[in-house]
Amino acid sequence: MARSWADLPQELLRQCSRRLCPKNLSVFRAVCRSWRSAAVKEWSDVPSLMLADKGEMLWREFFCLRCEQFHTKLLPEVMANRYFSSRDWVLTISRDWEFQMLRNPMLRYSRIIKLPSWNKFPDIYVLPPFYVSFITKFVLSDSPTTSQDYKVMVIYDHGRRLGLWKPGDEEWTAVTSPAVEYCDVIYHKGCFIALDGEGGIYRCDVDGSTPFEAQVVFEMPERLLEPFGLVQLYLVQAMTGSLLFVSQWEDCSDFSMSRRRPTGSYRFDVFEIDLDTQTYTEVLSLENKSLFLGHNSSFCLEVDENHIIESNCIYFTKYNIPPSQFTEDGGVTNMGIYHLKDGTIKPHVKGKSSPLLWIEPSF
Numbered sequence: 001m002a003r004s005w006a007d008l009p010q011e012l013l014r015q016c017s018r019r020l021c022p023k024n025l026s027v028f029r030a031v032c033r034s035w036r037s038a039a040v041k042e043w044s045d046v047p048s049l050m051l052a053d054k055g056e057m058l059w060r061e062f063f064c065l066r067c068e069q070f071h072t073k074l075l076p077e078v079m080a081n082r083y084f085s086s087r088d089w090v091l092t093i094s095r096d097w098e099f100q101m102l103r104n105p106m107l108r109y110s111r112i113i114k115l116p117s118w119n120k121f122p123d124i125y126v127l128p129p130f131y132v133s134f135i136t137k138f139v140l141s142d143s144p145t146t147s148q149d150y151k152v153m154v155i156y157d158h159g160r161r162l163g164l165w166k167p168g169d170e171e172w173t174a175v176t177s178p179a180v181e182y183c184d185v186i187y188h189k190g191c192f193i194a195l196d197g198e199g200g201i202y203r204c205d206v207d208g209s210t211p212f213e214a215q216v217v218f219e220m221p222e223r224l225l226e227p228f229g230l231v232q233l234y235l236v237q238a239m240t241g242s243l244l245f246v247s248q249w250e251d252c253s254d255f256s257m258s259r260r261r262p263t264g265s266y267r268f269d270v271f272e273i274d275l276d277t278q279t280y281t282e283v284l285s286l287e288n289k290s291l292f293l294g295h296n297s298s299f300c301l302e303v304d305e306n307h308i309i310e311s312n313c314i315y316f317t318k319y320n321i322p323p324s325q326f327t328e329d330g331g332v333t334n335m336g337i338y339h340l341k342d343g344t345i346k347p348h349v350k351g352k353s354s355p356l357l358w359i360e361p362s363f
């Protein structure tokens with residue numbers, strides 16, 4: 001029998017530490033030498049939400065889905081105009097227009113990687129008008145945490161173009177394609193896959209013979225994309241590795257276009273796309289998986305009994321928070337947990353500023 005807390009079996013302590021979020025794990029590791037040596041290394045198996053900036057505050061707030069609490073962290077390096085997330089990294093665009101990536105800022109030891117700035121994009125010579133939306137999406141091929149051979153793709157020029165960067169490049173390279181405007185891009189099976197607002201899907205094989213070209217590989221049927229009530233389109237890679245196409249719709253109280261009034265209630269349609277057979281199938285159940293959709297990063301997670309996360313759900317945040325809301329509280333109505341089995345929505349994260357970014361867990 002243990003004589004003191006420090007004498008508890010190391011395996012028991014290790015198992016306990018595995019159930020903690022990064023914040024509580026760092027507290028656990030600080031208890032004593034015995035607990036520190038038994039504890040797992042810093043990790044996270046559930047997403048966290050980085051909340052909106054509160055003006056000039058050096059502290060950032062995170063909602064932790066592991067312990068269902070808000071954590072704050074002193075993070076002067078993330079004071080920026082815009083934030084994007086992909087995998088366990090956050091891209092910040094500073095007020096001086098410097099681009100940098102930070103490893104999950106909720107972790108104790110972050111890491112910073114600098115990227116070329118706005119004037120290193122091809123054919124961009126002056127600071128773009130409406131510069132806040134100059135970049136609309138950021139995606140990593142692999143996490144720099146685990147791979148040196150990663151690539152970064154962004155949707156830039158207000159949604160009109162794709163830009164590619166890899167370590168060692170001093171400039172961004174434009175990717176050509178017939179698309180007019182992109183609304184999403186993900187990394188899937190060794191290629192970047194982009195989506196336009198018409199349901200066109202484009203593949204850019206960055207390791208192939210034409211790394212700076214994106215070709216049309218699929219088109220969603222028009223009838224699935226009627227503009228009335230359509231809020232946003234997403235691409236997500238399922239846990240099985242298949243490609244998911246998700247459309248978000250807002251219910252309206254009046255069906256005439258001129259008197260359309262959003263009700264604040266949403267519906268999601270999910271389709272699995274098979275690019276090899278050029279077919280699509282509606283997904284009626286995600287079973288023990290859930291999707292996380294929102295501004296920038298979207299991903300799928302498997303849910304087990306250790307998670308607080310509900311299965312067969314879509315955790316969503318408002319896609320694109322206007323700059324005017326970056327420093328305001330409120331705006332919690334546009335996020336929630338959508339249950340795919342019956343279409344009901346449960347509120348999520350109450351009483352705090354608008355959640356901005358999902359940060360994917362790092363395993």
Ligand SMILES: [Zn+2]
Binds near residue numbers: 021022023024068069
């Ligand atoms: Zn926590």
